[in-house]
Amino acid sequence: MTEAETLGAMQAQINFATNREDGGTWSNLHKSLITQPLTAQGIMLRDRSLSADAPSLECEGFEVHRLAFDGAKWRNPEWVETTGSPLTMEHIRECTGAAHIAPFYGHMALIRDTGDPAQPTAAEFVHLDHSRTSALPFIERCAPENIRARYPHVRIYNVWRALTPPPHDMPLAICDQRTIDPADWVEGKTVEPVMPEGVPYVTTVFNPGQRWNWFSDLTPDDALVFKAWDSDPSVPFGCLHGAFRNPYAPADTVPRASAELRYIAFFED
Known part of the structure; x- marks a missing residue:
């Protein structure tokens, strides 16, 4: 890395797949269902909040947008469905140039709250939410x-927000999509009561060529947008991501809560 690239770099432990053979299972709601073998690896993360060059969706695969809404209520499903998600979806359509866009879960926000035992906690391992086929x-x-036939190129974008102010005890690490090697992928399944057969996802073993990033100053008015899936096999598939424990977070830091929405974008080419 150059001197500019190491600005704000920090070392932290992040969980990777232990091997390429055993993907196991993961559950957001029931830890007893988790069998995914994981190994913590110390890696360097570049703080993109401090870097002069902003990442982009087309290069690294992620961007941060200032996207504030008056009276935001991300924990309120009705507000999300009628206001928050439609406005976010329109923003994604405009910034990506998608010809058509659709919500992934019907305008539902996935809430994670490491301080609320009734909510799913942060996913503390690196992953892509879908394999090449499980998103279909x-x-x-x-x-x-008719939309799928007219627009053959499809991408899935995740929009991730911290609902708590910085500093965060459990930030999100995100990998430059250009540095991900599919040969390192390990396929597992997310298993929940509503999907007992499981939905395949992708995790990865550690590779020193991966370039990991984080943002130290994300506020509830910021949206981290990243590519999570791409139908075009000739381009990077998407950004591995996962929560990690911030070794420099003060002891009295408010436990991180977050909201995540996903959108399916259709393109002409």
Whole structure:
């Protein structure tokens, strides 16, 4: 790395797949269902909040947007469905140039709260939410056949927000999509009561060529937008991501809560 690139770099422990053979299972709601073998690895993370060059969706695969809404109520499903998600979806359509866009979960926000035992905690391992094939049924369910036929190039974007102010005890690490090697991937399954058969996801073993990043100053008015899936096999698939424990967070830091929305974007090419 150059001197500019190491500005704000920090070392932290992040959980990776232990090996390429055993993907195991993961559960956001029931820890007893987790069998994914994980190994903590000390890695360097570049703080992109301090870097002069901003990352982009087309290069690194992620960007931070200032996206504030008056009276935001991300924990309120009705507000999310009628206001927060539609406005976010329109923003994603404009900033990506998508010809058509659809919500992944019907305008539902996934809330994670490490301080609330009734909510899913942060996912403390690196992953992509879907494999190359496991996203296809969701895309078919969320977009009519004529849209899928007209726009063959499809991407899924995640929009992640911290609902608590910085500093965060459990920030989100995100990997430059250009440094991810599919040969390192390990496929597992997310298993929940509503999907007992599981939905395949991708995790990875550690590779020193991966370039990991984080943002130290994300506020509830900021949105971390990143590519999570791409139908075009000739370009990077998406950004591995996962929560990690911030070794420099003060002891009295408010436990991190977050909201995540996903959108399916259709393109002409």
